[in-house]
Amino acid sequence: MLTTRRNAIGLSAAAMAAMTAAEQAQAQAQAITAADAPAPRLPIESGATLRMLRPVRFVQPDEDVFRANCARFTQQTGVQVRVDFVGWEDITQQTAVTANTGAGPDMIIGFNESPHVYVDKLVELTDVAEYLGRRYGGWLALAQRYGKRHGTNNWIGLPFGSSGGPLVYRKSAVNAAGYERPPEDHAGYLDLLRKLKSANKPAGFALGNAVGDGNGFANWVIWSHNGFLVNEDGSVGINSRETIEALNYLKEMYATFIPGTLSWGDVSNNRAYASNECWLTANGVSLYFALKNDPATRAIAEDTEHMLLPKGKASFSPMAGLTLNAMVFKHSRYPNAAKALLQFLLEREQYDPWLNANLGYWAHPLENYGASGVWSSDPKVAVFRDTMKSPFWIGYKGPISEASAAATAEYVMVQMCAAVASGQSTPEQAAREAERRAQRFFRRR
Amino acid sequence: MTDAAVQAAPGNSATAQPETMQWDSRARRVVMLWIPLLCFLLILLFPFYWMTVTAFKPNAELYDFRTHNPFWISSPTLDHIYKLLFETSYPRWLKTTMLVAVCSTVLSLVASTLAAYSIQRLRFKGSQYVGLAIYLAYLVPPSIQFIPLATMVHQLGLFDTPFALILTYPTFLIPFCTWLLIGYFKSIPYELEECALIDGATRLQILRRITLPLAVPGLISAGIFSFTLSWNEFIYALAFIQSSESKTVPVAILTELVTGDVYQWGALMAGSLLGSLPVAIFYSFFVDYYVSSLTGAVKE
Numbered sequence: 001m002l003t004t005r006r007n008a009i010g011l012s013a014a015a016m017a018a019m020t021a022a023e024q025a026q027a028q029a030q031a032i033t034a035a036d037a038p039a040p041r042l043p044i045e046s047g048a049t050l051r052m053l054r055p056v057r058f059v060q061p062d063e064d065v066f067r068a069n070c071a072r073f074t075q076q077t078g079v080q081v082r083v084d085f086v087g088w089e090d091i092t093q094q095t096a097v098t099a100n101t102g103a104g105p106d107m108i109i110g111f112n113e114s115p116h117v118y119v120d121k122l123v124e125l126t127d128v129a130e131y132l133g134r135r136y137g138g139w140l141a142l143a144q145r146y147g148k149r150h151g152t153n154n155w156i157g158l159p160f161g162s163s164g165g166p167l168v169y170r171k172s173a174v175n176a177a178g179y180e181r182p183p184e185d186h187a188g189y190l191d192l193l194r195k196l197k198s199a200n201k202p203a204g205f206a207l208g209n210a211v212g213d214g215n216g217f218a219n220w221v222i223w224s225h226n227g228f229l230v231n232e233d234g235s236v237g238i239n240s241r242e243t244i245e246a247l248n249y250l251k252e253m254y255a256t257f258i259p260g261t262l263s264w265g266d267v268s269n270n271r272a273y274a275s276n277e278c279w280l281t282a283n284g285v286s287l288y289f290a291l292k293n294d295p296a297t298r299a300i301a302e303d304t305e306h307m308l309l310p311k312g313k314a315s316f317s318p319m320a321g322l323t324l325n326a327m328v329f330k331h332s333r334y335p336n337a338a339k340a341l342l343q344f345l346l347e348r349e350q351y352d353p354w355l356n357a358n359l360g361y362w363a364h365p366l367e368n369y370g371a372s373g374v375w376s377s378d379p380k381v382a383v384f385r386d387t388m389k390s391p392f393w394i395g396y397k398g399p400i401s402e403a404s405a406a407a408t409a410e411y412v413m414v415q416m417c418a419a420v421a422s423g424q425s426t427p428e429q430a431a432r433e434a435e436r437r438a439q440r441f442f443r444r445r
Numbered sequence: 446m447t448d449a450a451v452q453a454a455p456g457n458s459a460t461a462q463p464e465t466m467q468w469d470s471r472a473r474r475v476v477m478l479w480i481p482l483l484c485f486l487l488i489l490l491f492p493f494y495w496m497t498v499t500a501f502k503p504n505a506e507l508y509d510f511r512t513h514n515p516f517w518i519s520s521p522t523l524d525h526i527y528k529l530l531f532e533t534s535y536p537r538w539l540k541t542t543m544l545v546a547v548c549s550t551v552l553s554l555v556a557s558t559l560a561a562y563s564i565q566r567l568r569f570k571g572s573q574y575v576g577l578a579i580y581l582a583y584l585v586p587p588s589i590q591f592i593p594l595a596t597m598v599h600q601l602g603l604f605d606t607p608f609a610l611i612l613t614y615p616t617f618l619i620p621f622c623t624w625l626l627i628g629y630f631k632s633i634p635y636e637l638e639e640c641a642l643i644d645g646a647t648r649l650q651i652l653r654r655i656t657l658p659l660a661v662p663g664l665i666s667a668g669i670f671s672f673t674l675s676w677n678e679f680i681y682a683l684a685f686i687q688s689s690e691s692k693t694v695p696v697a698i699l700t701e702l703v704t705g706d707v708y709q710w711g712a713l714m715a716g717s718l719l720g721s722l723p724v725a726i727f728y729s730f731f732v733d734y735y736v737s738s739l740t741g742a743v744k745e
Contacts, residue, residue: 097591097685101592101599103604284705296505
């Protein structure tokens, strides 16, 4: 190709832009405070190669930066790293196969409680976790909950980030209903929903078997009334006065919803919100960015605001983010190399650019990353910053275990709520049935 | 039509109208035949129609049913097809899927033919029970089998290769094909084989020269069945293949085109549409054989 003067100017501008972006990312990373802490001694095995499986990207830069970080690890250590991306719904099966056959990748970044299900097959990560905690101001509450084995200080997973599902609403509609923002108390919140319904701008929350949105909403309904699935000791506690009260509240709420929420999956509220059918829902930041990036829906994005889920009777917004949780398998021939890679990826030079690339979809697990530039890049994203400070987790408030994972996978809470909303059961019947189902999981383990 | 019916039919000539029974009025035919047939067609074809329409719809129309007709496209676009073919590894996934489907189909057909023939014709002691046992194996759900199979696949060193699928798909293909072919072989007159035996033919010669040529519709039927199931299979493909480049179409389009809770419906439907074409084409070539094998078999 003949290089004209205009081309040359264009090329050098592009190169400069790329350099500037890389330099900017590095400069931003330096803004993250890091204490001097002795790194664990991890002599990398000779001839080590690594294979990792992780959930598919949210946006393309997520994958690009993640791969670039792994390539940098290869450059520095000579360890070849291969990363494969798997659909979100499919990573659980892949993890089950890997754990049960003792074959496949050396490490998997799974979701939430995965390491607790396969704890016997995993390498302990306490040394790396303690080092990172000391260096970056400590692990946040949700990270500690998902990372440590229950009742111990032994780390079996390294949380990489968490995606919250706060309220997403149309500011114009909420303002027109007479509220500056959705109220934190149950009565005020219900009043807003009723006003939105009468203005033909209804709210909608998933009541179908939706992994993220369905569980998120059902948990909010119960937790915001101080109810819970299991007690601290792991005994089932769902059939309580608080749960009945929550389900009665849900009945009133459901009457204000857009029709069809009983069959909503994770994607349904995105579509309804993007097509002006639903004006208030709960979702991750993906919905906002999908709206913002499409010229046809940019106006909706401009009118969109986020807010943590109303507290109700709880002292903290009841929300447990979907958490990325990395684990290293005992079948790996190179456990030190695997641990070194995870540690490398969570160091500020790698982690902060990755956090920025995700535009706020994943919130950091380590305190000092709260100063990351991503949280000031767009004021509408700032609400996601403290996702991992939440004192709630899936299976609250019992120990995270195979039983709590099974109860979530069987949608015990979601189906209890759906049974009441649809009129199929009274709140009392639904709570009893949920108790019976939950006892099947928690009794036998 | 039986001989009696032929005699009873008035004006049995080339120009005669199709016979109409007393009770077979036009209105009755509409109610009993055409309306149910139409409903049946609508139910069967609507998903394909929806898939096609979505594949060519721009996103603005896709997400706004208030302004745009959900059943029609105002301004069709090839963006989704372009994205699928040029921004993902779709052609490669298609090639892998084809390789896996063809190989596992051939493997299953060979094994099923031999199994069905021996069970039906050799009639060794306990052959009936073997036939029943093979069929019962078909009833074991793949979701139960995938973990033990994964262990074997790993021990054989086939994990994450197309051979993992080529060798595991026959676990559910062979039982059904064998069962189907047993039924088909049963319909082929045994006298033909007896004649061949008297003439000194061996069992393999009989199978190759007499039984198989007569059983072509049955083989095609079993082939279509195997190919379709292999093409669409999901759970083994998900469990045994982890590398992005070795995935089959049903798994790969979900991984690439569903990012979190953002579904790229246009590209997903384009992927499903293009992915269903090979099966439809394959089926259209052999539909007559397929129907005859399921309905009539060989007339004695």
